[in-house]
Amino acid sequence: MSADVSKGKVALDNKDYQSAVKHFSDALKTSQAPSWLLERSTAYHRLGQHKLALRDANKALVIAINRGKREIIADAQYRRGIVLHGLKQYGNARVCFHWCKNYNEKKSGLTMWMSKVTTDYDLNGGAQAECNAVTIKEVPESVDDDLNEVDQSIELNSEKEDAKAEKDILGANSSVSKPPDSKIRHDWYQSQSHVTVNILVKGIPKETTTVNIKKRSLExxxxxxxxxxxxxxxFEPLYSTIEVTKSSFSVTPHKIEVILQKTMAGLKWPTLQSSSSDPVGEDLVSPLMTETNVGGTKIMSHPPVYPTSSRNGPKNWDVIVDNEDEEESIDEPDAFFKTLYKNADPDTKRAMIKSFQESNGTALSTQWSDVGSRKVEVVPPDGVEAKRWDA
Known part of the structure; x- marks a missing residue:
């Protein structure tokens, strides 16, 4: 490791980001090491220089792919996700964290970020919202790919994004492929036993329509x-599994309707899609509350509860949208984790306790094989410094 890299790491730890950029830039003159690019990307991001942060992350990703470095590929996708989340591009950030998981599912901090971006994705309008569109590629064609997206996100702080922001459809691993015609809408709702998805488009002949239904996906x-x-x-992956042979679709003059039969009747789907490729288990089955999602607005008999760090617990975001003067609804913030712990096996419980205690509440693992033989480090959110408590 060069002296410049060592100085850059120290500057980064001391929050002297300008010096960190300088030292890593000097080091990169001698070698384009992807890990150094990611360090400089972190410094740029914390300085608010989003274009440069994303360019370094893209360059590190391309180099890592060419060298076959799986761990660094995961690190680069993780860094892309953090930069894009900071720009409030939740769809792009979510898919980057998904790509990161494909290469390193045990990446430190990944579980926390995936949970956070999924919550922000849902709270900001779901698949219908412009900020949740997927407009990037898994492997950028050049290091400057995605930079137009950064410019548009910065401009959105002062004015609305215009129609030119629509990008190419991302086929593989995307949450929802954005249709070329932005006027095409979709909605979904559920009952105890079925999930119904509607594509609201007129005049589509049935013979030219293709519907591919699988156990965890719908195309x-x-x-x-x-x-x-x-x-x-x-739509991939779906929140839970479906019975393919018992599902069906129909094409009418006004819409395409797909009826999916749930494998687990009575399981309430809080979202149509899941951020995890693992199917939801029966231990999370809860009484169903009727839910409709039309144009990004959810109508429910009771408000959804999301993981939160708020001292006051989760808030009823639907009521806030409908009436900003209504008092926020409060529920128990750790109900999900209590349910998960209650139904876990002994090794999973040991892993949850050990990881939570040793990380000071910043990490939670269910894999005893991963955390049983090591100390779980404190992993504060990006931009937050972990400090020792002096009694």
Whole structure:
């Protein structure tokens, strides 16, 4: 390790980000090490220089892929996700964390960030919201890919994004492939036994419509009514499993309707999609509350509860949207984790206790094989410094 890299790390730890950028830049003149690029990306991000932070993360990713470095590929996708989350591009951030997990599912801090970005994704309108669109590629064609997205996000602080912000559809591993025709909407609702997904498009012939239903995914394709392209909606992974042979679809003059039969009747789906590839287990089955999602607005008989660090507990965001003067609803913030712990096996419980205590509440693992033989480090959120408590 060069002296400049050592000085850069010290400067980064001391929050002297300008000096960190200088030292890592000097080191990179001798070698384009992807790990050094990621360190400089962190410094740029904390200085608010988003374009440079994303460029370094992209460059590190391309170099790591060329060298076959799986761990650094995961680190680069993780860094991309953090930068994009800071820009409030929750769809892009979420898919980057998903790509990170494909290469290193035990990446420190990943579980926390995936939970956080999923919550922000849902609270900001779900798949219908512009900030949740997926507009980036898993492997950028050049290190400057995605930088236009950064410019647009910065401009959105003062003015609304115009129609030019629509990008190419991302096929594989995306949450929802954005259709070429931005006027096409979709909604979904559920009952005790079924989930119904509607694509609200008129005049689509059934013979030109393709619906591919799998156990954890739904893909709907049809020709655009305004261009020569094909519109594709990809919902993957679904929140839980479905019975493929008992599911069906129909095409009417006004919409495409897909009816999915739940494998676990009575399981309430808080969202249509999940941020995890692992199916939801029966231990999380809860009484169903009727839910409709139309145009990004959820209508429920009771408010959804999301993980939160608020001292006052989760808030009823739906009531806030409908009436800002209504008092925020409060529920027990750790109910989900109590349920998870209650139904866990002994090794899982040991892993949860050990990881939570040793990390001072900043990490939670359910894998005893991972944390049983090591000390779990404190992993504060990006931009937050962990300090020892002096009694």
């Amino acid at each position: 709907i394709s049809f020709p655009s009514t305004t261009s020569q392209s094909t519109c594709t909606f990809l």
